[in-house]
Amino acid sequence: MGQGSKLSNGLARSLGxxxxxxxxxxxxxxxxxxxxxxxxxxxxxxxxxxxxxxxxPFVHMHATPHAIETLEQDAExxxxxQDLPVRALLDSAMPIIQMPQVRNLGWDGRGIRIAIVxxxxxxxxxxxxxxxxxxxxxxxxxxxxxxxxxxxxxSIAAGSGAASEGxxxxxxxxxxLYAAKVLRRNGQGMMSDVMAGIDWAVDQSVHIIxxxxxxxxxxDGRDALSEMCDAAMASGVIVCVAAGxxxxxxxxxxxxxxxxxxxxxxxxxxxxxxAPFSSRGPTADGRVKPDIVLPGHLITAARAKGTSMGTPISxxxxxxxxxxxxxxxxxxxxxLLLQKEPHLTPAQVKARLMETAIDLGDHAHAQGxxxxxxxxxxxxxxxxxxGNPGAPGDPGGPGLGQGCLTALVQxxxxxxxxx
Amino acid sequence: MAKVxxxxxxxxxxNPRQSFALIVxxxxxxxERREMLAELGCQVKHAFRLTNSVSVRCSGAVALTLTRRRxxxxxxxxxxxxxxxx
Numbered sequence: 001m002g003q004g005s006k007l008s009n010g011l012a013r014s015l016g017x018x019x020x021x022x023x024x025x026x027x028x029x030x031x032x033x034x035x036x037x038x039x040x041x042x043x044x045x046x047x048x049x050x051x052x053x054x055x056x057p058f059v060h061m062h063a064t065p066h067a068i069e070t071l072e073q074d075a076e077x078x079x080x081x082q083d084l085p086v087r088a089l090l091d092s093a094m095p096i097i098q099m100p101q102v103r104n105l106g107w108d109g110r111g112i113r114i115a116i117v118x119x120x121x122x123x124x125x126x127x128x129x130x131x132x133x134x135x136x137x138x139x140x141x142x143x144x145x146x147x148x149x150x151x152x153x154x155s156i157a158a159g160s161g162a163a164s165e166g167x168x169x170x171x172x173x174x175x176x177l178y179a180a181k182v183l184r185r186n187g188q189g190m191m192s193d194v195m196a197g198i199d200w201a202v203d204q205s206v207h208i209i210x211x212x213x214x215x216x217x218x219x220d221g222r223d224a225l226s227e228m229c230d231a232a233m234a235s236g237v238i239v240c241v242a243a244g245x246x247x248x249x250x251x252x253x254x255x256x257x258x259x260x261x262x263x264x265x266x267x268x269x270x271x272x273x274x275a276p277f278s279s280r281g282p283t284a285d286g287r288v289k290p291d292i293v294l295p296g297h298l299i300t301a302a303r304a305k306g307t308s309m310g311t312p313i314s315x316x317x318x319x320x321x322x323x324x325x326x327x328x329x330x331x332x333x334x335x336l337l338l339q340k341e342p343h344l345t346p347a348q349v350k351a352r353l354m355e356t357a358i359d360l361g362d363h364a365h366a367q368g369x370x371x372x373x374x375x376x377x378x379x380x381x382x383x384x385x386x387g388n389p390g391a392p393g394d395p396g397g398p399g400l401g402q403g404c405l406t407a408l409v410q411x412x413x414x415x416x417x418x419x
Numbered sequence: 420m421a422k423v424x425x426x427x428x429x430x431x432x433x434n435p436r437q438s439f440a441l442i443v444x445x446x447x448x449x450x451e452r453r454e455m456l457a458e459l460g461c462q463v464k465h466a467f468r469l470t471n472s473v474s475v476r477c478s479g480a481v482a483l484t485l486t487r488r489r490x491x492x493x494x495x496x497x498x499x500x501x502x503x504x505x
Contacts, residue, residue, distance in 0.1 A: 118502065183502055187501055187502040188500070189499070189501075190440065190474075190497050191442065191499075191500050193465075194500050195442075195467050195474070196467070199469055213503055214501065223495060223498075224442040224470065227470055228469055231469040231470050245503050296504075309504075320505055322503045324504025
């Protein structure tokens with residue numbers, strides 16, 4: 001790239017790797033005084049405009065290498081970037097639920113024990129060093145995670161982020177972990193083995209059990225596994241369970257998502273909307289589930305050695321989606337709550353997460369009480385009832401989840417859909 | 420409430436020699452009931468103190484006899500569970 005080039009480095013490299021007829025997706029930045037940007041004159045060959053951004057002088061288009069060279073000559077164009085895919089990261093999902101503010105207050109789950117009942121864990125991953133108290137195998141394949149799912153979930157709940165200099169730190173990075181392997185390397189297992197894992201975790205005196213697994217819906221919550229979760233809650237152990245990934249159809253919450261007492265967690269995205277795949281209620285007996293939603297779309301967390309679950313992005317991290325990813329966020333939040341208020345019962349923790357959740361404006365069968373929020377939960381900021389936005393400055397919060405950043409993102413998305 | 424789903428009971432009747440993975444909920448001491456289930460012809464897998472239940476594998480014919488025991492309150496299929504992420 002020559003001196004004074006308007007092309008970004010990445011675009012310049014890409015131009016050397018494509019043919020003359022390829023149309024690259026690019027974002028063209030015009031001079032700051034341009035508000036609504038349209039190309040003047042006849043259409044340039046090799047260019048297909050797809051969207052003009054209203055808030056900033058950018059235009060998205062597809063252009064051939066030759067057309068890009070022509071655009072470079074336009075005096076009103078300041079810079080040309082390649083349009084690249086983006087992914088929601090653990091480090092971007094956490095700000096949505098106000099984790100940075102919580103971290104500044106010093107809450108990290110220290111002293112709290114979380115059991116991940118799943119495909120096992122990678123005990124050698126740097127993000128868990130010194131904090132795995134015990135592991136157990138219920139499927140006869142050894143305790144080490146050969147699938148990747150359990151490691152990913154454990155990382156979301158309590159990973160230190162050591163292998164990423166803290167970038168992919170979990171919700172409760174100082175909590176102690178217990179790992180029960182109840183799913184085989186193919187990610188499947190039997191209900192009875194999951195129940196055995198729960199029994200074991202309770203016997204280890206853990207505070208919280210995270211279950212990112214389930215069967216098809218709808219369930220009435222009277223199956224053995226759901227009632228095992230109820231029993232664990234009654235015994236004083238918080239149980240977080242995934243709602244399921246069969247959304248957006250209704251009545252897709254299975255076992256143990258339909259557990260009456262457990263905290264059933266659906267998935268939201270980094271745009272603070274319900275993830276399309278997140279299972280919806282009601283349960284087979286008409287109850288509202290999930291109870292809350294949390295980020296579970298395109299989440300980057302620890303990768304077990306030798307595994308390829310989700311989309312590996314490095315030797316130590318992978319990206320994955322599912323209510324599986326949202327559930328350990330809830331488990332981590334429960335750990336922070338217990339650290340701050342150790343007297344809370346499981347039912348009180350559940351109520352706290354639900355009462356302080358932010359209404360995303362969707363049906364209760366999709367969002368439950370709303371998207372849980374770490375800071376609001378820790379500070380017990382009760383939200384107004386759904387559909388009641390509250391007055392400005394109301395300690396109940398924004399009510400409809402329409403903060404200015406959310407509104408800006410939604411405005412940009414609305415504009416892009418209309419292009 | 421019925422001890423067993425009617426469809427599952429029919430499967431036992433139709434396939435008395437087929438092996439079924441089941442979860443049996445019991446009253447009384449779960450360790451004692453575990454022994455009793457083994458004596459009745461069940462291959463016992465786990466006993467769960469939290470829910471007073473036992474996971475077993477047995478034939479359809481044996482499963483039918485279980486439901487006649489007063490200390491058996493419910494029998495259900497031990498079903499497949501899957502990870503919910505990827």
